[in-house]
Amino acid sequence: MSTIRGARERARIEVTAAIKDEARKQLAAEGAAKLSLRAVARELGMVSSALYRYFPSRDDLLTALIVDAFDAIGAVAERAAKEWEGKEREGKAPHAERWIAVACAVREWGLAHPHEYALIYGSPVPGYIAPMDTVGPASRVGLVFIDIVRTASRAEELAVPPLAPELRSDAERMTAEFAEGVPPAAVAALVAAWAQLFGLISFELFGQFNRVVEAREPLFRQAAGELARSVGLRAVEVEPHQR
Amino acid sequence: MSTIRGARERARIEVTAAIKDEARKQLAAEGAAKLSLRAVARELGMVSSALYRYFPSRDDLLTALIVDAFDAIGAVAERAAKEWEGKEREGKAPHAERWIAVACAVREWGLAHPHEYALIYGSPVPGYIAPMDTVGPASRVGLVFIDIVRTASRAEELAVPPLAPELRSDAERMTAEFAEGVPPAAVAALVAAWAQLFGLISFELFGQFNRVVEAREPLFRQAAGELARSVGLRAVEVEPHQR
DNA sequence: TCAAAAACGAGAGCAGTGCTCTTGCTTTTG
DNA sequence: CAAAAGCAAGAGCACTGCTCTCGTTTTTGA
Numbered sequence: 001m002s003t004i005r006g007a008r009e010r011a012r013i014e015v016t017a018a019i020k021d022e023a024r025k026q027l028a029a030e031g032a033a034k035l036s037l038r039a040v041a042r043e044l045g046m047v048s049s050a051l052y053r054y055f056p057s058r059d060d061l062l063t064a065l066i067v068d069a070f071d072a073i074g075a076v077a078e079r080a081a082k083e084w085e086g087k088e089r090e091g092k093a094p095h096a097e098r099w100i101a102v103a104c105a106v107r108e109w110g111l112a113h114p115h116e117y118a119l120i121y122g123s124p125v126p127g128y129i130a131p132m133d134t135v136g137p138a139s140r141v142g143l144v145f146i147d148i149v150r151t152a153s154r155a156e157e158l159a160v161p162p163l164a165p166e167l168r169s170d171a172e173r174m175t176a177e178f179a180e181g182v183p184p185a186a187v188a189a190l191v192a193a194w195a196q197l198f199g200l201i202s203f204e205l206f207g208q209f210n211r212v213v214e215a216r217e218p219l220f221r222q223a224a225g226e227l228a229r230s231v232g233l234r235a236v237e238v239e240p241h242q243r
Numbered sequence: 244m245s246t247i248r249g250a251r252e253r254a255r256i257e258v259t260a261a262i263k264d265e266a267r268k269q270l271a272a273e274g275a276a277k278l279s280l281r282a283v284a285r286e287l288g289m290v291s292s293a294l295y296r297y298f299p300s301r302d303d304l305l306t307a308l309i310v311d312a313f314d315a316i317g318a319v320a321e322r323a324a325k326e327w328e329g330k331e332r333e334g335k336a337p338h339a340e341r342w343i344a345v346a347c348a349v350r351e352w353g354l355a356h357p358h359e360y361a362l363i364y365g366s367p368v369p370g371y372i373a374p375m376d377t378v379g380p381a382s383r384v385g386l387v388f389i390d391i392v393r394t395a396s397r398a399e400e401l402a403v404p405p406l407a408p409e410l411r412s413d414a415e416r417m418t419a420e421f422a423e424g425v426p427p428a429a430v431a432a433l434v435a436a437w438a439q440l441f442g443l444i445s446f447e448l449f450g451q452f453n454r455v456v457e458a459r460e461p462l463f464r465q466a467a468g469e470l471a472r473s474v475g476l477r478a479v480e481v482e483p484h485q486r
Numbered sequence: 487t488c489a490a491a492a493a494c495g496a497g498a499g500c501a502g503t504g505c506t507c508t509t510g511c512t513t514t515t516g
Numbered sequence: 517c518a519a520a521a522g523c524a525a526g527a528g529c530a531c532t533g534c535t536c537t538c539g540t541t542t543t544t545g546a
Contacts (some may be wrong), residue, residue, distance in 0.1 A: 006542075007541070007542080008493070008494085008541090008542055008543070012493090028437075031366075032366075033276060036531085036532065036533090037532080037533065037534090038531080038532065038533080039532095046495070046496090047495065047496050047497070048532095048533085048534085049495080049496070049497075049498095049534080049535080049536090050494075050495050050496070052533095052534075052535085053493075053494060053495080056532090057533080057534080058532095058533065075247075088404075095422070118366035118367075119366075121445075121449070121451075122365045122366025122449075123274075123361035123362075123365025123449060124361075124449055124450055130450060130453070135454065138451075142455075164461055164464070164465045166458060166461040167458055167465065168460060168463050169458075170456065170457050170458040170461075170462075172454070172487095173457070174455065188462065188465070191452075191455065191456055191462065192443065192462055192463075192465065192466040194446075194468075195442045195443045195446035195447075195451065195452075195466075196279060196438075196439035196440075196442045196443060196466065196470075197439075197442070198330075198445075198446065198451075199438045199439045199440070199441050199442015199443065199445060199446075200438045200439060200441050200442065201433065201443065202364075202438075202441075202442060202445060203437075203438035203442075204438075206364070206365070206367050207367055207373060208364075208381075208438065209434075209438075210373070210442075211378065211415065212385075212412065212434065213409055213417070213434055214413050214416070215409060215412075215413040218407055218409040218410050218413075219413075219431065219434065219435055221408060221429075222407045222410065222435065222436075223435040223438075223439065225394055226473055229440075230469055249513075249514070250513080250514095251512090251513055251514070251522070251523085252524095255522090255523095279502085279503065279504090280503085280504065280505090281502080281504080282503095289524070289525090290524065290525050290526070291503095291504085291505085292505080292506080292507090292524080292525070292526075292527095293523075293524050293525070295504095295505075296522075296523060296524080297507085300504080300505080301503095301504065301505090304487065
């Protein structure tokens with residue numbers, strides 16, 4: 001399976017990685033719109049047509065970068081959730097604290113990789129239909145949040161929020177599909193909170209907060225805490241602990 | 244001021260409008276990235292270089308479209324707020340209802356004009372620095388929400404939310420700058436709610452809800468109501484009225 | 487083992503892009 | 517009514533994504 005059969009195959013995965021690395025570099029420097037296949041090839045000392053042996057089109061290269069970005073931000077979220085697991089639960093609202101920690105980790109990844117963030121959470125490229133490869137990695141962050149709520153629910157520490165009747169069937173479907181063990185009402189609230197969290201990050205990253213908000217980290221923290229509360233995780237006091 | 248001096252000047256504003264219209268048409272059809280100056284010129288029966296008499300660069304054309312889009316969505320929000328003003332205030336939480344009405348109007352504009360929405364609330368184009376012309380129109384939607392909260396505050400119907408200490412000075416600055424008459428704590432909550440509202444819309448429009456959420460309008464409505472509550476507008480029952 | 491097949495890099499070339507510059511013509515202005 | 521400014525057209529530059537062909541190298545299967 002993972003055995004490399006020959007020198008050619010080995011070279012192929014190396015070149016593929018080199019192309020993605022250089023592409024990522026250009027992405028970080030100039031943004032997705034200015035990512036040029038020819039420039040990548042030039043920088044790698046190959047002719048542009050050779051690059052098509054590895055990626056059949058520019059869109060496919062972008063898709064690969066999208067998958068990597070989703071994986072990266074997903075890994076960051078998972079790591080933040082796991083790290084918190086190790087710490088002693090001295091706080092009064094451990095689940096909410098954990099939620100906030102993950103949210104902050106996601107935000108910080110976005111601040112560190114704005115163009116990659118824009119690639120996955122900004123406007124989709126024109127006519128671009130997300131291939132199936134992306135849906136798995138794309139859901140990792142969401143699953144982390146679901147897991148936090150599930151843990152709270154299992155510990156009987158979840159205050160199940162109210163649920164609008166029109167949302168019930170949809171919430172139950174979502175629960176069965178990817179959030180087994182979480183009350184449907186919490187799943188519905190969670191999905192909304194998920195979108196709202198990224199709304200905060202996107203506004204900050206895309207410049208909507210310019211000349212408006214200065215204290216962005218505290219604002220985000222406060223809002224993330226409020227969102228945690230909205231899905232049923234017990235509230236934390238406004239004064240943040242451990243900083 | 245608004246008098247048209249000669250035939251040439253008249254022609255100029257007509258051609259400028261025609262260019263913007265055709266550009267907007269292509270934007271709606273294919274998205275910002277595929278908007279081509281040459282294609283616009285071609286469609287208008289002129290040569291591409293002639294277009295540079297009206298817009299010095301592609302970015303300037305885009306900026307004009309951005310300003311128009313901000314104005315359009317701002318006008319929609321203002322109209323929704325005003326329309327609501329006329330109606331009898333039978334509901335138990337008129338300010339929250341009004342907030343939700345404006346939020347829904349904004350969302351519907353986005354659904355009707357996805358590419359224009361992406362232009363203003365999606366990832367900024369590479370290296371694009373928003374010119375000063377855009378900041379005025381860009382703030383119209385936000386000002387509508389501020390006005391709703393201000394009205395509630397003046398009527399003594401605002402439950403001022405708690406405010407994290409680190410946010411106080413920033414909140415006071417924002418209050419003085421563009422939200423006179425609103426308690427600073429509400430301003431801080433409002434800015435966060437503003438970003439979160441657009442997070443919900445963006446996730447829906449940019450495909451993040453695909454294969455996840457089906458009942459998007461109810462979910463949005465519920466979240467918008469929760470956000471109204473978070474800035475201090477009295478809660479509405481989960482069962483929506485008047486539908 | 488050794489020929490057929492597949493993978494590969496290089497180059498030329500096509501259609502398209504944003505943008506500049508020059509050349510005539512028309513409208514406006516002093 | 518001449519000078520100045522505004523305008524459309526065309527040629528051209530440097531760039532893009534992508535295709536096709538042509539030798540060369542590596543892998544494969546009988």
